[in-house]
Amino acid sequence: MLRLYKTELSSRLLLGTAQYPSPAILADSIKASGTEIITVSLRREMAGRKSGDRFWSLVRSLGTHILPNTAGCHTLKEAVLTAQMARDVFATDWIKLEVIGNHDTLQPDVFALVEAARILSDDGFKVFPYTTDDLVVAERLLDVGCEVLMPWCAPIGSALGPLNLYALRSLRGHFPEVPMIIDAGLGRPSHAAMVMELGFDAVLLNTAVAKAADPVAMAGAFALATQAGRAAYRAGMLEPRDVAVPSTPVIGKAVFAQ
Amino acid sequence: MDVLVRGAGVAGLAAAHELASRGAHVTVLDPLTSGRASWYAGGMLAPYCERESADQVVVDLGLRAADWWDAALPGSVIRNGTLVLAPARDVREVDRFGSRTSGYEVVKEEAIAALEPDLAGRFRRGLFFEGEAHLDPRHVLISLAARLATAGVSFETDLSHSAAGSFDWIIDCTGYFAADEDIRGVRGEMLILRTPDISLSRPVRLVHPRFPAYVVPREDNTFMVGATMIESDSHGPITARSMMELLNAVYSLHPAFGEAEVIETGAGVRPAYPDNLPRVVREGHTISINGLYRHGFLLAPAMAMRAADMIFQTRSESP
Numbered sequence: 001m002l003r004l005y006k007t008e009l010s011s012r013l014l015l016g017t018a019q020y021p022s023p024a025i026l027a028d029s030i031k032a033s034g035t036e037i038i039t040v041s042l043r044r045e046m047a048g049r050k051s052g053d054r055f056w057s058l059v060r061s062l063g064t065h066i067l068p069n070t071a072g073c074h075t076l077k078e079a080v081l082t083a084q085m086a087r088d089v090f091a092t093d094w095i096k097l098e099v100i101g102n103h104d105t106l107q108p109d110v111f112a113l114v115e116a117a118r119i120l121s122d123d124g125f126k127v128f129p130y131t132t133d134d135l136v137v138a139e140r141l142l143d144v145g146c147e148v149l150m151p152w153c154a155p156i157g158s159a160l161g162p163l164n165l166y167a168l169r170s171l172r173g174h175f176p177e178v179p180m181i182i183d184a185g186l187g188r189p190s191h192a193a194m195v196m197e198l199g200f201d202a203v204l205l206n207t208a209v210a211k212a213a214d215p216v217a218m219a220g221a222f223a224l225a226t227q228a229g230r231a232a233y234r235a236g237m238l239e240p241r242d243v244a245v246p247s248t249p250v251i252g253k254a255v256f257a258q
Numbered sequence: 259m260d261v262l263v264r265g266a267g268v269a270g271l272a273a274a275h276e277l278a279s280r281g282a283h284v285t286v287l288d289p290l291t292s293g294r295a296s297w298y299a300g301g302m303l304a305p306y307c308e309r310e311s312a313d314q315v316v317v318d319l320g321l322r323a324a325d326w327w328d329a330a331l332p333g334s335v336i337r338n339g340t341l342v343l344a345p346a347r348d349v350r351e352v353d354r355f356g357s358r359t360s361g362y363e364v365v366k367e368e369a370i371a372a373l374e375p376d377l378a379g380r381f382r383r384g385l386f387f388e389g390e391a392h393l394d395p396r397h398v399l400i401s402l403a404a405r406l407a408t409a410g411v412s413f414e415t416d417l418s419h420s421a422a423g424s425f426d427w428i429i430d431c432t433g434y435f436a437a438d439e440d441i442r443g444v445r446g447e448m449l450i451l452r453t454p455d456i457s458l459s460r461p462v463r464l465v466h467p468r469f470p471a472y473v474v475p476r477e478d479n480t481f482m483v484g485a486t487m488i489e490s491d492s493h494g495p496i497t498a499r500s501m502m503e504l505l506n507a508v509y510s511l512h513p514a515f516g517e518a519e520v521i522e523t524g525a526g527v528r529p530a531y532p533d534n535l536p537r538v539v540r541e542g543h544t545i546s547i548n549g550l551y552r553h554g555f556l557l558a559p560a561m562a563m564r565a566a567d568m569i570f571q572t573r574s575e576s577p
Contacts, residue, residue, distance in 0.1 A: 021311050022534035023442075054442035055489040058532060157467055207467075213358060 016206025033219035069096035121145030133167035154185025161191035189225030196229025265431035268296035272558035298526035306361035319560040326559035338460035433529035443491035443527035448484035453518035471507035
């Protein structure tokens with residue numbers, strides 16, 4: 001069971017809701033993934049008063065937890081304001097906090113992130129911070145009240161998969177009790193399996209599913225990979241060895257001359 | 259047979275034309291003076307390119323659109339294909355686009371220069387969809403309405419309730435304004451630029467992971483630049499952010515666009531069903547054509563033919 005701010009979940013896959021070919025395909029992908037948490041972006045869709053109502057009622061009707069995000073926010077102030085709006089709109093104190101530091105790579109501005117996380121945690125939010133794999137930043141985020149971390153494994157939408165295994169292992173090793181969701185950079189199911197094998201608690205996907213040729217089938221594939229990675233982590237994997245170790249004994253075997 | 263077509267956007271006019279050409283007596287009712295999504299359309303007849311994000315149905319239904327429009331309004335369709343390009347840094351997006359689509363050839367620097375001399379030396383790699391076409395939506399909407407009026411179709415802005423009841427069939431083509439709970443709005447923002455410093459012969463699509471955009475050349479050195487896709491029903495003016503993204507895209511296509519005049523900015527709301535595919539639904543003697551989404555000019559002919567088939571088949575079946 002995955003526990004995020006006292007909410008228990010059985011699925012370890014979170015799904016973003018942007019860039020799907022249609023709301024119908026989004027809905028089917030959510031079902032195929034078995035996800036219990038979807039992230040939604042407040043910024044553009046909410047411009048205007050009743051705008052996007054039908055899209056949101058479609059999304060809401062799926063019955064998953066909604067994790068609003070502050071995607072596209074570049075400053076502390078913007079992110080805090082967006083979080084407050086999201087709390088009103090979606091009636092939840094969960095917020096996936098993103099503060100973008102670079103317009104091009106969408107790399108998080110970790111300085112503003114820590115400060116925003118402090119303000120929002122003090123204000124009663126349950127903050128899910130989107131961060132890099134930096135250990136010290138992770139520590140600061142925990143210090144200011146975050147109980148969940150969402151480190152990237154590669155830049156958003158890059159589909160590169162885990163780039164720095166050392167940093168990810170080190171993060172996991174230093175904070176064994178903190179729920180950590182790998183957010184951003186996953187491209188294919190094997191990437192999801194890989195980070196789950198490292199002991200991360202969940203993965204968040206968007207582009208890798210939404211932009212697949214068949215998003216619904218890909219959502220299912222990621223669900224299986226996530227489960228497989230988790231199961232393997234719990235089962236305890238064999239560490240790689242430099243020498244071959246046959247699984248059947250060779251001593252005492254009959255040897256036939258050629 | 260008397261048919262009332264509600265709505266004089268692209269769906270309504272295409273239906274009116276199809277029905278009138280099959281011998282129906284058609285009245286078009288539209289109280290709107292603005293707010294039609296098709297007025298802000300790009301006018302690309304690009305079924306192959308649309309496959310990048312749309313279902314195969316859109317390709318199948320859209321393949322005959324260019325011929326239909328050319329027959330309806332001879333000379334309105336320009337068959338120069340579509341060019342798909344990406345800046346050097348995002349060139350892999352071109353391959354991604356290609357992996358989702360068909361009906362193109364990969365073009366290198368020389369071929370791009372031959373197709374669009376003003377873009378020579380700016381792009382190394384692209385896709386050329388030779389079988390695609392485009393038209394000017396505003397020219398087509400105005401000319402088709404005029405042509406239909408000449409051919410005996412009457413256009414009304416208001417009709418009494420009793421008069422509306424006297425028709426054999428009603429075709430509802432009111433798009434976003436229809437009373438259909440499944441229809442949602444998808445906002446699209448666009449710009450019209452004017453510059454004599456650059457000319458293009460065909461629509462150019464710039465693929466980008468976050469800000470895809472297209473430029474469609476029109477008459478008098480003007481260019482339509484579009485279009486955002488926002489889950490919103492807002493008809494309000496274009497936002498600064500959207501304008502910035504569109505201008506950025508077009509500037510990356512050619513810096514000469516930096517000196518262009520901004521003739522117009524606009525925003526339309528596309529009517530869409532949850533699957534983003536169109537529907538023709540019959541209920542009694544009313545047929546509704548809706549959900550054309552971002553494929554108005556591409557799919558209106560197929561939808562008009564489907565509605566006309568419903569009407570004329572029903573008539574031939576009745577005793």
